[in-house]
Amino acid sequence: MNRLSLTAFDRGSIKRIGAIIAGLLLALASYIALVVPSKVSAAACAAPAADYGSATATINVETAATYRIWSRIAAADATNNSYLLEVDGNTCYTVGDSNNLQAGVWTWVDYQNGSTTSSTKIQQSLTAGSHTIKMIGREAGVKLGRILLVSDLNCVPTGTGDNCATAGDTESPAVDLKSPAANATVSGMVNVSAAATDNVAVTKVEFYVNGVLKSSTTASPYVYNWDSKTVPNGAVSLTAKAFDAAGNSNASTIQVNVSNGDTVAPTVPSGVTATADAANKVTVKWNASTDNTAVTGYWVTRDGQAIAKVTTGAQYVDQTVLPSTAYSYKVSAYDAAGNTSALSAAANVTTPSAPDTQAPSTPGGLTATATSSSQINLTWTASTDNVAVAAYDVYRSVGTGSASKVASVTTTSFGDTGLSPSTSYTYYVTARDVAGNVSQNSVSTSAQTQALPTTNRGTLQGRVRYSPNSDNHAHVIMTISGSQRIIDTDSAGYYKITGIPAGTYRVRYEALGSYSKVVTVTINANQITTQNITLRRR
Numbered sequence: 001m002n003r004l005s006l007t008a009f010d011r012g013s014i015k016r017i018g019a020i021i022a023g024l025l026l027a028l029a030s031y032i033a034l035v036v037p038s039k040v041s042a043a044a045c046a047a048p049a050a051d052y053g054s055a056t057a058t059i060n061v062e063t064a065a066t067y068r069i070w071s072r073i074a075a076a077d078a079t080n081n082s083y084l085l086e087v088d089g090n091t092c093y094t095v096g097d098s099n100n101l102q103a104g105v106w107t108w109v110d111y112q113n114g115s116t117t118s119s120t121k122i123q124q125s126l127t128a129g130s131h132t133i134k135m136i137g138r139e140a141g142v143k144l145g146r147i148l149l150v151s152d153l154n155c156v157p158t159g160t161g162d163n164c165a166t167a168g169d170t171e172s173p174a175v176d177l178k179s180p181a182a183n184a185t186v187s188g189m190v191n192v193s194a195a196a197t198d199n200v201a202v203t204k205v206e207f208y209v210n211g212v213l214k215s216s217t218t219a220s221p222y223v224y225n226w227d228s229k230t231v232p233n234g235a236v237s238l239t240a241k242a243f244d245a246a247g248n249s250n251a252s253t254i255q256v257n258v259s260n261g262d263t264v265a266p267t268v269p270s271g272v273t274a275t276a277d278a279a280n281k282v283t284v285k286w287n288a289s290t291d292n293t294a295v296t297g298y299w300v301t302r303d304g305q306a307i308a309k310v311t312t313g314a315q316y317v318d319q320t321v322l323p324s325t326a327y328s329y330k331v332s333a334y335d336a337a338g339n340t341s342a343l344s345a346a347a348n349v350t351t352p353s354a355p356d357t358q359a360p361s362t363p364g365g366l367t368a369t370a371t372s373s374s375q376i377n378l379t380w381t382a383s384t385d386n387v388a389v390a391a392y393d394v395y396r397s398v399g400t401g402s403a404s405k406v407a408s409v410t411t412t413s414f415g416d417t418g419l420s421p422s423t424s425y426t427y428y429v430t431a432r433d434v435a436g437n438v439s440q441n442s443v444s445t446s447a448q449t450q451a452l453p454t455t456n457r458g459t460l461q462g463r464v465r466y467s468p469n470s471d472n473h474a475h476v477i478m479t480i481s482g483s484q485r486i487i488d489t490d491s492a493g494y495y496k497i498t499g500i501p502a503g504t505y506r507v508r509y510e511a512l513g514s515y516s517k518v519v520t521v522t523i524n525a526n527q528i529t530t531q532n533i534t535l536r537r538r
Helices: 014-019 162-166
Strands: 031-034 054-061 065-075 082-087 091-096 107-109 123-126 129-137 142-150 174-179 189-197 202-209 212-217 222-227 234-244 249-258 270-278 281-287 295-302 305-310 315-318 326-335 347-350 364-370 376-381 389-398 404-409 413-416 424-433 445-448 457-467 474-480 483-488 494-501 503-511 517-523 528-530 533-536
Touching: 065 082, 065 091, 082 142, 129 142, 174 234, 174 249, 189 202, 189 234, 202 222, 212 222, 222 234, 270 326, 270 347, 281 326, 295 315, 305 315, 364 424, 364 445, 376 424, 389 413, 404 413, 413 483, 457 474, 457 503, 457 517, 474 494, 483 494, 494 503, 503 533, 517 528, 517 533
Parallel strands: 457 528, 457 533
Antiparallel strands: 031 142, 054 129, 065 107, 065 123, 065 142, 082 091, 082 129, 174 189, 189 222, 202 212, 202 234, 234 249, 270 281, 281 315, 295 305, 295 326, 326 347, 364 376, 376 413, 389 404, 389 424, 424 445, 457 494, 474 483, 474 503, 503 517
């Protein structure tokens, strides 16, 4: 039994009728109620002299019958008290139009043109299916509250008309659960079937498991395919409930015994953590699950793929990971019956980068060239590395003595200064990366410094210090015979420039991170001039 409540229908509100729609429900053979939906254009009845608006509604009749149409009307006065009602576009009624209506009072009317005789009752034979009702305003001040289509022709609505809702079919369907048999022991998929009949017609049969609705079917055979593994083992109630179009219902309930073995899954593992122990190692740990019998083991998944089955303990060490890679781990528990828990919450981890253990390639093409009696210049070809070459270390030896490191540079050249005249020096170079991996020694090469000039030449030497202290090497820059010479201090800050023609020179001292300084020095032939400098840090 379904209804649509009908809104007020007057001159003021009919223009806004589109905002007051309620849904159309399934109609019953004994009782149908309508709600006025949105405003539409003029209906098929002859248009009234004044347009007070119109509305349309569609109803669905399940059972063919003759229906008496009742309208609940309230009018502003005893004269203007009717409206036009059209059914399926081919029957038009003038509902009301009577001096017997009391102004301002809601009244149920089932006649037209002011006559209450049986020959003018508004009755309509309707087939099962969809029908259209149109309502057209023809007089000011008329309100239409509700329309009822009642198959019980003897029922007279009172109040809001709900008293007619019980008229008609009151007989409940008969229903019987055919399978499984009462008290049967079942397992796996179970075919639950019912037989249902009614004096009019069965509209649907619902199936319940332990009082919970599981399925509904509207056509015979009435069958529900039930997975008994979804409930614990033991006694279970099965119910089939049949309905007819009038809303009458009846139910049949039986008890069965479910026996599926162990169907209870372990609890979900909790507290899952993932720790990157190394670039190629992640340890996954979790809290043990519980089970109604016993937990057999755990599945470990990584990024949605199962990677390991753990049967002992509650941790797994994954040594198939890659460096600098993000991973997401989840764990599920299973028992001997194969019941598996849901996956745990994810534990996310990113592995660190792999340690650099590869040394750079060996520097090649080392050459040594003496440029003065105190300097030898070195050059070599660059090394390569899997990450990057950080620096080159230069080693020097004299005669048969052992080699010692004299410089670390980032370029592929080095000027070794402060050497003794007419002396042979041997060099080799190694490459070093940021991780401290060192290449093999380059091929050694030797060079002899030039002889000390004996005519009109002198030497400038000294030490460069810093305030505050610094490990940077300073550059000593001076122009000699039109050529600029740049000499680096050694690790202790000492420098020595030989073969300088006698004269006065401006010498510039500079170092990274310090203020430079320029001094004037005088060089005397065949003499050593000492100039010590302190550079102030920036």
